[in-house]
Amino acid sequence: MRWCGLHQKNKEQIYKVFTYRQNKLQAKKFASTPFNKRIVFAPHCMRNIASCIAIEKESYYICTRCGGCKICKISELAQKSNYRALYIVKGGRTISKIIKEQKPEAIIGIACFFEGSQVFKVLKEKNIAIQFVPLTKDGCSATDTDLTEVAKVLICTK
Ligand code: SF4
Secondary structure (H helix, E strand, C coil), rough: CHHHHHHHHHHHHHHHHHHHHHHHHHHHHCCCHHHHEEEEEHHHHCCCCCCCCEHHHHEECCCCCCCCCCCCHHHHHHHHCCCEEEEECCCHHHHHHHHHHHHHCEEEEEEHHHHHHHHHHHHHCCEEEEEEEEEEEEECCCCECHHHHHHHHHHHCC
């Protein structure tokens, strides 16, 4: 049991190092991408499911800004900054699908370290600048992120 926990911690550390290294490598390209060519992806587990009134589509939600969770502020800032869109995704596969349709040049992904590292790997061959912002509390529901950190990435330019 102890070994299991230790193994899990080591894996998390590997994902963390990998995602932060990728962030650093792609930061300049991300910062030089115009806002209207960027998209934000937030995880559905951040929603306040007791009160969420986001519009549900097949594989994602569109936030209606009820104020029930931090996605509200992120969505407001993204719109104010002229981002193309914010999608609340139900899973990693949705991101590839949306990218195929929307063709953004840069994306922000808010996720746990594991999901974040998967997105970097899956989109490796695409010409898209990615910036990852970690969840400060992960899990299947009521997850959280640092709004200041999201805002810092969202508004960054070169
Ligand atoms: S702010 Fe958006 S995502 Fe959050 S609970 Fe309200 S409608 Fe749902």
